[in-house]
Amino acid sequence: MPAISHDIPVTDFTTDVLIIGAGASGLTAALAAAESGAQVVVLERDASPSGSTSMSSGFVPAPATRFQAVIGVTDDTPDLFCADLMAKSYGKSDARLARLAAQTIGPAMEWLADSAGVEWHVLDDFLYPGHARHRMHAVPEKTGAALEARLLAAVIAADIALVTDALAETLYVDTDGKAHAVGVMRPDGTCEVIGCKTLILACNGYGGNAQMVAEHIPQIAGGEYYGHAGNTGHAVAWGQALGAELKHLSGYQGHGSLAHPHGILISWALMMQGAIQVNSDGRRFSNEMGGYSEQAVKVIDQTGRVAWNIYDQARHDFAVAGFPDYREAVAAGAIKTGATVAELATATGLPEAALAATITEVQALAKGDGTDAQGRDFTVTPPLSGPFFAVKVTGALFHTQGGLVIADDARVMRADGTTLPNLFASGGAACGVSGPAVEGYLSGNGLLTAIAFGYLAGRHAAAQT
Structure with missing residues (x-):
């Protein structure tokens, strides 16, 4: 079970930016942090990274991109996209986070193309429900598995350390909430302690935790779960223990x-x-x-x-x-x-x-x-x-949409409005833009916040080292 310890341990090694989770959000964050010159380590609980990204369609909505211009869409804007996000949730999404995502995703997608070689095409066979423009981007294969593979290839090419079979279980923080290290369980039962200057939680939500699903979203508790089994709510549990603000846990x-x-x-x-x-x-x-x-x-x-x-x-x-x-x-x-x-x-x-x-x-x-x-x-x-x-x-x-509320720099916020010193969150670990209910989910919202907030978390975490 995820734990918090205030006993700062001796570390096996230390990195500038430590990221928990190697889905689209964690890998985007890793690429952004490494580009800034930070030393980055990504922890992945599985032997081979896949997660919810590989199980998704791989489609990412983004406004005002040069890829839209290729198919003749030149009048899309972050404001229009934000309006669509808010309309889908009947105005119940966190308006600040919706605007942050809408403004960030376009530059993040173009940056992934330029810096990581990710090839984007805009789908125009039909207009996705709730979207006012053709803005759904995909890699040529049109699958989440292909998107994950391309991001992994970029991480490998950037010589970023990716540690697999590494289950993060314990956050070591001081009394001010500053993260110093993470305790990682290995398959042979041994534990490694990795120190960090900044920590990014990109380990998704709690869809794989039946008890939490029954508590927060009982209406879907009897349905099938089509998400990664590793989405067990670690980020939510750590956040609760640290006094973080949690929002829209009923959203999915x-x-x-x-x-x-x-x-x-x-x-x-x-x-x-x-x-x-x-x-x-x-x-x-x-x-x-x-x-x-x-x-x-x-x-x-x-x-x-x-x-x-x-x-x-x-x-x-x-x-x-x-x-x-x-x-x-x-x-x-x-x-x-x-x-x-x-x-x-x-x-x-x-x-x-x-x-x-x-x-x-x-x-x-x-x-x-x-x-x-x-x-x-x-x-x-x-x-x-x-x-x-x-x-x-x-x-x-598929996946939960509520989680840790982040500031505009992706740092995790406390319930009193202040931010934790060096803890960041992105993707499914963070509160998304779908509001508190199932009907608030606009097509692509999951990968929207995975990439947009991952991009922000990586850049700002690196800047803090």
Whole structure:
């Protein structure tokens, strides 16, 4: 269990900047700190770094970048992005942090391209829910695993020390809250003590801690967890012990489209292109355009905690061409198909009459006949037509969004408004920009704060050494 000790130990070695966590946030922080000339060590609990970054889509929203200009988007601004962030959370996000993230992410993305060779492309196949402009950036492979691999390659090229199989368990701090060292447990049971001038917590949130999930976000406690098992809330626990300000611990990213039981993410892009979700009765139960995060709870509320995504050949081809996760789902046999509604009902076990009635209704709505009782506008995409496809999905918790409140330089703040002397936080360890509820999550918010706040933490931590 994470611990705090005020007995300052003898260290095995000391570094300028010590970073706990080797996901996108920790690696970005490491690159930023090293560029400033600081000696940097990154601790990673796993044998091979992956974490929530590798499990994500790898998509990062950023306004006013030169990469947007390539596709003709020249009117996006941090102000517009910040407005989108606040609108998605119904004004409940921390406004200062939302503005900080919106202003920082663009320069951070361009800096990663220039200094670390990360290649960004802006996705323009469709507009992600809640975003006023095409601003979703991805590496060419369009996966989180590829983003993690590119950041790792940059860290290795920069000759930054990355220590794997290193579980940080104890923070050694003095009575003023200054961090002096970290106790690290190794696989053979031995403990190393690493001293530091500054410390960055980039070890994500508490999604892997069932007890904390049940306490703070009980509505998703019964859902699947699609995140890294190592996200056990160490940063939150350390922060509480140090008197740090914690905020929005009830905030999280859910997803209403995780293939069941395969555990493969099915992109919400299918919904944006005209797919629908039905329950085991073959009926729609929500407006699918509300957002994939809040859809997690709506799916879990259905019989058996599952739903079916229903779509057609054109949408299937779109997903095969654009999303590696979807191709994985096809290979795993998660995708069912039928030339007719009757055949699809047989393949899925859904009641044919109800499924046929649902599809007939949405086809009519797409042609402008009638008004959807759920409030969705179907006229913006072509109507569904056979052959049909389906995938059974469940709702899942991806990662938590609350955490340690940071100042504009990414230092951890105390509850009284002062900052801890040399402790920084970024990514899922820090309070994010999604507010206190699942519906506040705007597409890409996780990697937004991972990279933006990691960039700030690395630069400012190095400047303090």
